[in-house]
Amino acid sequence: MATSVQPEKILKDLGGLWVDLGKQEENGVLRACAMTFIVTVDESQDAFSVGETIAAIMHDHPSRAIVVRVSQSEEPSLDARVLAQCWMPFGRNQQICCEQIEISSSLGSLRDVPGVIRGLIVPDLPVVLYCRNIHLSQTPQFQALLPLAGKLVIDSGIDGLEPLRYLASLPREGCHKADLTWCRLTRWRESIAQVFESPANLQAAASLNEIQIFYSGEVAAYYLAAWFKHVLRAEAKLIRATSPSFASIARVELRGPGFEAVLEMVSESSEETRVGTVRQRVVFPEMRECDLLREELSVMSRDPIFESVLGLANSIREKT
Amino acid sequence: MPAENPFQDPLRFQRRVPPCAIVIFGASGDLTKRKLIPALYRLAYDRRIPPGFAVIGNSRTPMTDDQFRAKMREALNEFADNTPIDEGLWADFSKSLSYYAGDLNDPECFNLLGKKLEEIELTRKTEGNVLFYVSTQPSHYEAAINGIGRAKLAQGSGWRRIVVEKPFGHDLETARSLNNKLHEVFTETQVYRIDHYLGKETVQNVLAFRFGNGIFEPLWNRRYINHVQITAAESIGVEGRGSYYQEAGALRDMIQNHLLQVMSTVAMEPPAVFESDLVRDERAKVLRSIRRIKPEEVPMFSVAGQYGPANIGNKDVPGFRQEEGVSKDSQTDTYSAVTVFIDNWRWADVPFYIRSGKRLPKRVTDIAIQFNAAPHSPFTRDGDEPARPNLLILRIQPEEGISLRFLSKDPGEGMHLRPVSMDFNYGTSFGSRSPSAYETLLVDAMVGDATLYTRQDMVEASWSAVQPILDYRATHPAGFPNYPAGTWGPKTSEDMLARRGHVWRTP
Numbered sequence: 001m002a003t004s005v006q007p008e009k010i011l012k013d014l015g016g017l018w019v020d021l022g023k024q025e026e027n028g029v030l031r032a033c034a035m036t037f038i039v040t041v042d043e044s045q046d047a048f049s050v051g052e053t054i055a056a057i058m059h060d061h062p063s064r065a066i067v068v069r070v071s072q073s074e075e076p077s078l079d080a081r082v083l084a085q086c087w088m089p090f091g092r093n094q095q096i097c098c099e100q101i102e103i104s105s106s107l108g109s110l111r112d113v114p115g116v117i118r119g120l121i122v123p124d125l126p127v128v129l130y131c132r133n134i135h136l137s138q139t140p141q142f143q144a145l146l147p148l149a150g151k152l153v154i155d156s157g158i159d160g161l162e163p164l165r166y167l168a169s170l171p172r173e174g175c176h177k178a179d180l181t182w183c184r185l186t187r188w189r190e191s192i193a194q195v196f197e198s199p200a201n202l203q204a205a206a207s208l209n210e211i212q213i214f215y216s217g218e219v220a221a222y223y224l225a226a227w228f229k230h231v232l233r234a235e236a237k238l239i240r241a242t243s244p245s246f247a248s249i250a251r252v253e254l255r256g257p258g259f260e261a262v263l264e265m266v267s268e269s270s271e272e273t274r275v276g277t278v279r280q281r282v283v284f285p286e287m288r289e290c291d292l293l294r295e296e297l298s299v300m301s302r303d304p305i306f307e308s309v310l311g312l313a314n315s316i317r318e319k320t
Numbered sequence: 321m322p323a324e325n326p327f328q329d330p331l332r333f334q335r336r337v338p339p340c341a342i343v344i345f346g347a348s349g350d351l352t353k354r355k356l357i358p359a360l361y362r363l364a365y366d367r368r369i370p371p372g373f374a375v376i377g378n379s380r381t382p383m384t385d386d387q388f389r390a391k392m393r394e395a396l397n398e399f400a401d402n403t404p405i406d407e408g409l410w411a412d413f414s415k416s417l418s419y420y421a422g423d424l425n426d427p428e429c430f431n432l433l434g435k436k437l438e439e440i441e442l443t444r445k446t447e448g449n450v451l452f453y454v455s456t457q458p459s460h461y462e463a464a465i466n467g468i469g470r471a472k473l474a475q476g477s478g479w480r481r482i483v484v485e486k487p488f489g490h491d492l493e494t495a496r497s498l499n500n501k502l503h504e505v506f507t508e509t510q511v512y513r514i515d516h517y518l519g520k521e522t523v524q525n526v527l528a529f530r531f532g533n534g535i536f537e538p539l540w541n542r543r544y545i546n547h548v549q550i551t552a553a554e555s556i557g558v559e560g561r562g563s564y565y566q567e568a569g570a571l572r573d574m575i576q577n578h579l580l581q582v583m584s585t586v587a588m589e590p591p592a593v594f595e596s597d598l599v600r601d602e603r604a605k606v607l608r609s610i611r612r613i614k615p616e617e618v619p620m621f622s623v624a625g626q627y628g629p630a631n632i633g634n635k636d637v638p639g640f641r642q643e644e645g646v647s648k649d650s651q652t653d654t655y656s657a658v659t660v661f662i663d664n665w666r667w668a669d670v671p672f673y674i675r676s677g678k679r680l681p682k683r684v685t686d687i688a689i690q691f692n693a694a695p696h697s698p699f700t701r702d703g704d705e706p707a708r709p710n711l712l713i714l715r716i717q718p719e720e721g722i723s724l725r726f727l728s729k730d731p732g733e734g735m736h737l738r739p740v741s742m743d744f745n746y747g748t749s750f751g752s753r754s755p756s757a758y759e760t761l762l763v764d765a766m767v768g769d770a771t772l773y774t775r776q777d778m779v780e781a782s783w784s785a786v787q788p789i790l791d792y793r794a795t796h797p798a799g800f801p802n803y804p805a806g807t808w809g810p811k812t813s814e815d816m817l818a819r820r821g822h823v824w825r826t827p
Contacts, residue, residue, distance in 0.1 A: 186329075186332050189327070189329060189332075190334075190336075192327055193327035193328055193333060193336065194336055194367070196325045196326075197325055197336050197338050197370055198338070198370070198372060198445070198447060205327075231326045232326070269406075276445075277445075278372060278444070280369075280370075280371035280373075281408055281409060281411075283367070283408070283409050295332065299332065301331070303331055303332075305331070
């Protein structure tokens with residue numbers, strides 16, 4: 001097993017890959033790249049699905065994807081290979097291709113990985129670091145990668161409360177932070193915001209005196225409660241629920257003088273909003289990992305609302 | 321009460337639509353089933369329709385609410401591209417649809433509409449906001465406007481707006497008359513004249529490309545740009561719309577509205593901020609700067625064509641005059657090309673060649689910016705072809721994107737140059753779904769953003785630009801047909817460019 005991987009060699013392999021692709025295709029191929037997208041994954045996790053996710057998001061966010069697969073062995077082992085993610089857009093005669101570099105490392109060789117990645121970052125384009133495994137991202141070797149990243153994405157939906165604590169503990173300065181659980185709540189937040197598009201309801205927003213969130217997942221509930229606090233400076237009551245939920249939220253009830261709004265999942269993919277006598281049903285389509293990343297990668301600037309909510313959510317977690 | 325919704329998150333949320341009712345005149349027509357209802361359903365699917373929402377359809381055809389809903393459901397099955405039909409959502413959305421039959425010339429039709437709107441405001445909580453959408457035949461536009469005015473429906477407890485479909489007039493005089501009629505009932509800020517080309521993602525992207533980047537705008541003027549070609553080609557014929565098309569023609573149907581608007585997007589000055597009136601002011605300035613063609617200059621500055629029969633791919637296709645509903649001696653232009661000059665500092669003497677036609681070899685719409693050639697090429701020897709100038713192609717459809725053609729050294733010995741292309745593929749090319757032009761424009765009208773709609777002065781300026789050509793053609797019959805179906809138009813079109821040493825590129 002090779003224990004040394006040189007960025008120059010990987011870049012040369014990439015160059016060779018493009019030449020081969022160009023020869024195979026009569027019309028050549030179109031290389032697309034808008035960022036460096038680094039994904040760290042524990043080999044014991046569903047490593048195959050990472051490839052599928054990357055292939056799906058490439059269509060919207062073409063990138064040089066660097067997938068770091070870490071095995072639990074302490075035996076030094078480091079290897080790399082390059083491949084291309086290509087697809088033929090409908091009605092066209094030229095394939096679009098993105099680069100993917102897969103680095104396989106044992107725990108024992110993890111310290112060598114940041115040095116390799118540094119040499120593989122596409123110059124002048126954003127760098128996004130997606131840590132699929134929170135424990136890996138807390139290792140000193142990966143902490144060394146943080147200054148290179150413009151954005152750090154985690155998914156507390158996979159690892160529970162620990163990622164929330166970790167994300168909140170990172171300094172406010174530096175890279176932008178993101179949690180896919182926050183993306184999962186976008187549909188809920190849009191529906192809630194829609195209620196207050198009506199001027200009559202907007203008037204009631206300031207005097208809401210009862211906000212109840214029925215949830216099945218803690219982090220989502222903390223985030224949603226924190227959002228209400230950010231928007232209205234109001235406390236929400238969190239209630240465990242077993243009814244159908246989307247993004248771990250089953251129902252939201254908002255009450256104030258002469259005002260009541262209930263937003264509730266009525267099936268696995270349908271949410272119903274009831275404000276007085278007005279009812280509206282909307283579809284909450286299933287959100288796969290690639291859908292969440294698609295949304296998150298579209299937000300490359302600071303997200304002041306999430307930054308504020310993150311701190312507040314962590315405070316709620318500490319008090320709970 | 322807070323002025324704005326504090327729950328909004330512009331970074332992540334799509335623009336929200338306020339509660340409102342949409343009244344569609346001409347609801348039994350093609351546009352409603354092909355475009356409007358599929359667009360509204362898609363907006364509902366994307367959670368962009370508010371709970372307080374209703375659609376009232378009107379036309380002369382008698383139908384119950386349920387029959388109208390069933391018809392719209394059929395339309396969705398046929399025309400809702402890339403949108404899953406969710407039964408639960410449809411059940412909810414269809415409750416917002418209602419219909420009543422009525423003749424627009426009958427005042428009772430609007431009295432009834434007034435009552436319906438009052439009722440819907442209470443039951444559907446639409447808060448008095450109403451968007452009237454006139455998608456009838458043009459001959460009924462005035463009746464719809466008069467009816468709304470007489471019944472005093474242009475004002476109410478909420479906002480009232482009116483969307484008017486194309487064609488907006490048949491010439492300058494009728495466009496002015498229609499504008500006057502509209503202004504008897506509505507103020508200009510209430511009027512949304514739709515030009516669905518402006519709603520296309522890729523046309524909007526022209527603005528992003530020009531004004532979001534620093535490197536192109538310094539080159540975007542007469543000093544570096546040699547000429548501009550705008551092409552909107554269709555491979556199909558009139559497809560059963562012969563009688564309608566016979567009254568319109570390519571100049572009226574495409575160039576006067578869509579392509580002059582596209583040209584104004586290419587040629588406009590940067591607005592200080594991206595706000596409706598400022599963007600439209602800049603577009604209007606371009607349209608007002610178009611050089612008026614003198615009657616005697618018309619044959620030099622424009623070409624009319626009409627396709628004749630041909631065999632394409634071993635299939636006989638009829639000529640325009642053989643199409644159903646078309647007169648055997650029709651003088652309608654199924655192809656039009658014009659040379660436009662914009663008389664301002666940026667564009668003086670730069671020709672904008674605009675062409676549009678039916679039964680051309682392929683369906684394509686693009687804008688080609690041809691830059692001046694390098695002043696001197698050290699690589700060209702005697703007998704070599706002259707260096708090919710740089711070309712920037714803004715592709716509107718079907719392969720949305722941007723290409724830049726430049727010269728590069730051929731690998732190997734010697735300095736042999738060849739053109740290569742640097743491509744950027746936009747939106748659908750990367751697999752994501754772009755909203756349809758009607759989704760974009762309907763949301764704009766509901767939220768009160770008129771940026772992508774045309775204004776009275778823009779419409780009149782574009783009619784003024786083509787009026788001399790229309791007048792000339794009315795008195796000078798052409799020798800039609802003058803191009804076989806499946807070709808790039810009449811030879812005189814090539815001649816028009818050749819006079820300035822240019823050639824049409826093949827898109």
